Structures are given as structure tokens and as C-alpha cells.
Amino acid sequence: MDIAAGLSAATAALTTVKQLAEIDKALSIGELKLKVASLYSDLADVRMALSDAKEALAEKDKRIVELEAGKSKAPGKSCPSCGVLDYRIVTTAPHPEFGVLGGKNVTRACGSCGFSDTDLEVPK
The missing domain is CATH 2.40.50 (OB fold (Dihydrolipoamide Acetyltransferase, E2P))
Known part of the structure; x- marks a missing residue:
């Protein structure tokens, strides 16, 4: 799940919370349980999206460190013929x-x- 999907799930969860806050006392227990279940589902999606985003950012940070380390080991310019930093x-x-x-x-x-x-x- 990407960040945009996580934001969408968070929006859905906030909408459900807003609906719960505006709930009418005449609402049946079944309808209330349905709204709470929907909220749990949306929050689980948010949690998954944030976890995926955290992993993706960690991978990108690791790749940046690798590239910077390689650059410091090869202080030469990029070869116009083969592209190697030699x-x-x-x-x-x-x-x-x-x-x-x-x-x-x-x-x-x-x-x-x-x-x-x-x-x-x-x-x-």
C-alpha cells in the first residue's frame, strides 16, 4: 500500500469518527457496531500504509548511504565512454x-x- 492509499484510509477513518460523534441516540446497537468495525478496518489500512511507507523510506535511506559511500570511494569523474567513475x-x-x-x-x-x-x- 502506498502513501496515497494510506492517506485515503486515514480520511475514511476520520469520516467514520465524525459520523460516530454525530450519532443519534436512536441508532441501533447493530449500526453502531458496524460503524466501529468500519473504523477498525480503516485504521488497520492506515497502519499498514504507514508501515509500508516506513520500510520504503528505510530502503531509500540505505540506498542513499550506499551510493554516497561508493562516490567517496571513486573520486574520479564519470567516463564519457563507459560511465564508470574511474x-x-x-x-x-x-x-x-x-x-x-x-x-x-x-x-x-x-x-x-x-x-x-x-x-x-x-x-x-
């Missing part, structure tokens, strides 16, 4: 024309697929 700087050298202004030729290579490329990087 695209690292191999060499840097002053650019022949823009080296005077701080420009550098930066060569990166991927440790996974071997792809390499050289880019001009300028200071900010």
Missing part, C-alpha cells in the same frame, strides 16, 4: 597558447575501458 587525470601540462593565462591541457583516462581525452581547463 575517469581520472593522468597528466597536466600548460596549454601552448593559453598557458600564460593559466590554461592547462588536462588528459584524463578511464581505468576501466581505457578511453582517454585531453581538455583545456582554465582557472575560474
Whole structure:
């Protein structure tokens, strides 16, 4: 059950509670028991939805921790060829024309697929 269904069940439970609060004394015991049973059912649905949402959030939190841990272990950029976070700087050298202004030729290579490329990087 998802969060929207849980909210819907909670709304139904609140509606039943409101009906019970407005109950007429002439209401039969059978009708009262039916309303209370409906309330229990709606609240059980709310409880299930909240439990499912809690589990889903815990799974997402665990996945976030895993991804952040993996990112810190692989400080390289994403390789444009294979996408693995193993695209690292191999060499840097002053650019022949823009080296005077701080420009550098930066060569990166991927440790996974071997792809390499050289880019001009300028200071900010």
C-alpha cells in the first residue's frame, strides 16, 4: 500500500469518527457496531500504509548511504565512454597558447575501458 492509499484510509477513518460523534441516540446497537468495525478496518489500512511507507523510506535511506559511500570511494569523474567513475587525470601540462593565462591541457583516462581525452581547463 502506498502513501496515497494510506492517506485515503486515514480520511475514511476520520469520516467514520465524525459520523460516530454525530450519532443519534436512536441508532441501533447493530449500526453502531458496524460503524466501529468500519473504523477498525480503516485504521488497520492506515497502519499498514504507514508501515509500508516506513520500510520504503528505510530502503531509500540505505540506498542513499550506499551510493554516497561508493562516490567517496571513486573520486574520479564519470567516463564519457563507459560511465564508470574511474575517469581520472593522468597528466597536466600548460596549454601552448593559453598557458600564460593559466590554461592547462588536462588528459584524463578511464581505468576501466581505457578511453582517454585531453581538455583545456582554465582557472575560474
